Amino acid sequence: MSRPARIGREQARRVLAASDSLYDLGVAVGSLADDPETQPEDLLPALRKPAVIADIAAIALHRKTGWPCDPRGKPVVSHDYWRAVLDYCASQSLRGKAERQSDVSPPEQTELNQRLAGALEKLDPLDRYMIIAPKTISSDEVAAQMGLSPSEARRRYRHVLFLLWQDLWRSWAETEPAGAIAAQTDRAVPSRRR
C-alpha cells in the first residue's frame, strides 16, 4: 500500500516514454534527477512534458551538463552553434552571407549573438538542446530520444538550422538598409520565399 519510494532508472525511462500521468511522470523525473547514474539523455524526454516536469528535468540537466537550466529561458549561444550556422549557410550556397557574418567586428558579433539567442528562444526546447549541445550529445542521440531514425535525425537537425537561419535573416532584414538587403536577396533568402 505504501507507494513512496524512488524508482529505478530503467523503470523511470519507461514511464517517461509511455505515461501521461503527471503523478507518474513526477516520480520518474524526480527519481532520475536524484540518481547519480542518470545520463543526460535519460532526462531529455522529460523536457517535452508539462513545465512542472520539464523544470525538474532541466535543473538536473543543468547540473550534469551546464546547459541552461530553464528550457524556456534565454539560452547560451555556443561557439559550436555559431559554427553550425556558418556551415549550414555554406552548404546552402549562402557562402557570401556566411563569410560576411564571420568577418564582423566584435561589437557586431555581440549583436549577432543576441539575435541568435532570440532565434533560439523560439525553438522547441529539445530542438534547442540538439543545437546548442552538439558535443555533449549528438543530434542522432537526441533525435533517437524523439523516436526518429538516424536519417530523420539528420534531416531534423538541418531543418532546425534552417529555421534558425531563416529567423536570423528576418531579424537582419528588419534593421538593414533596404538597398543592402535587396543586393543580398538572391543569395540569402530561404527558398520558400522565392
Add this chain to the structure above:
Amino acid sequence: MLLGIVTVDGRIWLREASAAECPGHQEWLQQETGLDVMGAFSLAVAKGRVDYLFRKSSLNAEARDFLLDADLAHEVASCLPCADGLVFFGD
C-alpha cells in the same frame, strides 16, 4: 501534481498543475502577479496524501542547485497530510 509556493509572509500556496491551464510555476506567476515568492516546490499527491515533495524549481534560482531550503521543505510537509515514507526529491 500540485505546484507549491511559499511567500515571504510565510503562507503556503498550492495549485493543481494542469497541462492546459497552469503547467508550471512560471505560468502561475504570469497569471497571478503580486506573490512575493520565497521558495517553490511541487507535490505528487494520491488519495489525499502527499507521497512526494519536489524541492527543485526554477523559481529557486537564488538557492543552491535550485533547491527549496531543506528545513523549509520539511516545515511545509509538516503542514500537509503526508503518506508514510514521504520522499523528498532533492535531499
